[in-house]
Amino acid sequence: MSHLKFQGKILPLELDKTIFDYADALKVRVPTSCGRSGECHECIVEIKEGQKSLNKNTDAEKFLQNPSYRLACQAKLTNTDCSVEFEVLRRQPKILTQSSVSRKIPLDKIITKKDKNIIRNNKVLDKFKGCIYGLAIDAGTTTIVMNLIDLETNETVTTASFENPQRFGGSDIMNRISYDTGNFSGELQSVLLSAINFEIGEMAKSQSFHRRQIYDVVIVGNTTMRDILFGINSFSIGQRPYKSLIQTEFEKGLRSTTSINILAKNLGLRIFPEANVYSGPLIGCHIGTDVTAGLLATGMDxxxxxxxxxxxxxxxxxxxxxxxxxxxxxxxxxPAFEGGEITFGMPGYDGAVETFKIEKNSPVIKTINNENVEGICGSGLIDLLAELKKTEIINHLGAFQGPSDKYFFTKSPDMYISAPDISxxxxxxxxxxxxxxxxxxxxxxxxxxxxxxxxxxxxxxxxxxxxxxxxxxxxxxxxxxxxxxGNTALEGATLMLVSKKMxxxxxxxxxxxxxxxxxxxxxxxxxxxxxxxxxxxxxxxxxxxx
Structure with a gap:
């Protein structure tokens, strides 16, 4: 009998139901802002199995060039011949949100409160309404992490993290550039802004404040991720000499810095409309503001x-x-060490093998949160390679020493690393x-x-x-x-959020x-x-x- 499957949960297949209907039944959060009409392009899901049981892509899904991705509101059951398995693009892998380094913060707030007003640059920004919050965001290729900061105390109120939903456009920056500069320019920016806005809403609900009480934002990321998020054409980053248009303008003397300042309302962030969104200076080429933030956090300067x-x-x-x-x-x-290109590779989700040893010629594994084995993530792959080398199962070239061209790191279920994986x-x-x-x-x-x-x-x-x-x-x-x-990019972004000197x-x-x-x-x-x-x-x- 065929079923609908999601993260180990199973429901019976029913004709004409959409994947969004099943997400509702499973109480799975899928973002949308268009009433499920397909217009917002926010409800992207990955179809891991059973594409043949779904309708063909609709006109609203033309931007999804990889057949493994669909809009949850558009993907509908047309037959029950085979099971369907889906996954949301907002899974929460084992993401590091903290940093083990800290730097003394100067007492030079950018946003202040005076009497009953909120002040920025000696100008009244808004009336004080109970709290003054800011956001520090690390926009990574694979994951997004957000700190909500109380700008009166500089304390972290809460932290949110989720997988970057842009992966339908490719798992690495060069593929993202190719997608973003093709026929569907703007889709990657739109889906990430939607995800950030969705998470802001969740923060507001959990902490009982209004999203318009966020008055300042700092975003860091590599050059490609930053330019895509800010709506800057990324084509030049993918071609020698791999420079952002912002960097080129800076080098020509057309701008005084490679940092960006833009109002939230102009970027599309649903917070206080006149809030400033700042992204710090690039180092150069592919090396972006996330590394600048990391240098701040570690105090290398x-x-x-x-x-x-x-x-x-x-x-x-x-x-x-x-x-x-x-x-x-x-x-x-x-993406090899983050789950891509490897037969049983996966990001750091529950069930991923995160540590590996060979004891008495047998594999000993530990999975994230001790869940059933689903695959192996980057830390597990490093352990696996080191153990195979140490036990001479492979040589220093990575070649298997015996007759087999694979090694089973678990037999329940059967999962292995192969010669092409090692390559x-x-x-x-x-x-x-x-x-x-x-x-x-x-x-x-x-x-x-x-x-x-x-x-x-x-x-x-x-x-x-x-x-x-x-x-x-x-x-x-x-x-x-x-x-x-730890996450020095997020720590550095937080420093820049609370201090003009930083x-x-x-x-x-x-x-x-x-x-x-x-x-x-x-x-x-x-x-x-x-x-x-x-x-x-x-x-x-x-x-x-x-």
Missing amino acids: QRDEVSMLVDIGTNTEVVVGNKNKMLAASCPAG ALAQAKSANYCGQWIALREYGVSPANLDNLFLAGGFANYINVENAINIGFIANSPLSKISKV RNIAEDIVKKIQHVELETAPDFFEIFVDGCMFQPMSQNPSTATN
Whole structure:
């Protein structure tokens, strides 16, 4: 018998019911603002199984070029021949919302209260109505995290996080650029604004305030995510020299900064209409405001010692240096370690294998929240590769040593890592390796001589550092010098939200940073090949290989 399936829940199939009808029955939140007419394009869902049981795409769904994605209000059961499984695009993976670093905040509020008025830049913005809130948003390629801040106390009221719903346009920035500059320009901006507005509404309900009591917003993200969200044509970021139109205008002297200020009503954020939305300065090319925020959070602009910040993701960013000089590089790692391109890979949802060991020749696994195994996420993949190498099931090239071309990391149910999976992971790993290695070499410091290695981002927070070093995923620095610093992008965005001085410091930081183009290194190919090997990074900054 065929069923409708959603996250382990099962309902009988009924003709003419839409996926939205089933979402209602399951009490699943699916955003919409058009009365389910298909006009708002907000209720996108992923059809994981059973497309043949649904009607053909309607005119309202033309923007969805991948057949795995439908609008919940438009996808209707036309037959019950096979089961249908769907997933919402607002799943909440294991997302890191906190940072382990903190910086003293100057007492220079941007939004203040005087008498019964709310003041910005010495002008009355609104009458005081009980609270003054602001939003700090980290708009990542994979996940979105939002801090609601009380601007009177600088305290975090609540934090929300959700998967970036833009993934129907591609899992990495280059695919997003291709989609955004094609026939459906504006769709990615629209769906993300809708998701943020939806989450603002949920915050307002849970904290009992009105969304119009949000008076200031800071948004950070990589260059592509920022430009798409602010409605800026992203085509130039996908072509050499990979620069935003904003950066090009800045370099031509047409603007004084690469930061953005826009009113909420003009961007489409449903908060106080005259609230300012600020996004800090870009570092350059693919390295965006999220890394600027990370440098603020870690205080690298204040440090005499040489540190390296590595913000790991689908596009890993690396900055090495101190208060006098910094070098930055961008590494297009792709989605392999975040669940893409791997047979049983998945993001960090419940049921994902997050740790792995081989004990007495048998796999020992732990899943997120100890749920039944659904697949394996990035931290589990790093453990798996390290254990396979340590037990000589694979060699340093990633090749299986025995007759089999796969290894089963669980037999209940049967799930494995294959030779093609390892090849994809090797190339993704090498992108991270190249960014760190070339930046270190250009700066003239070896991994062992770094004073600090800051691992930023949610993914980095959950990895086994020793395993990551042993396969060459991160620089081979002493463990005593390595710190998992959490979501520094969100922490830095929060600093810029509550302090004008922090915004000014951010503007000064980017002026000190030199951008390093990895592909221009004369021995880039040799370094990339070396990075594909499952072994620790060399300590010699003058050569690419051991």
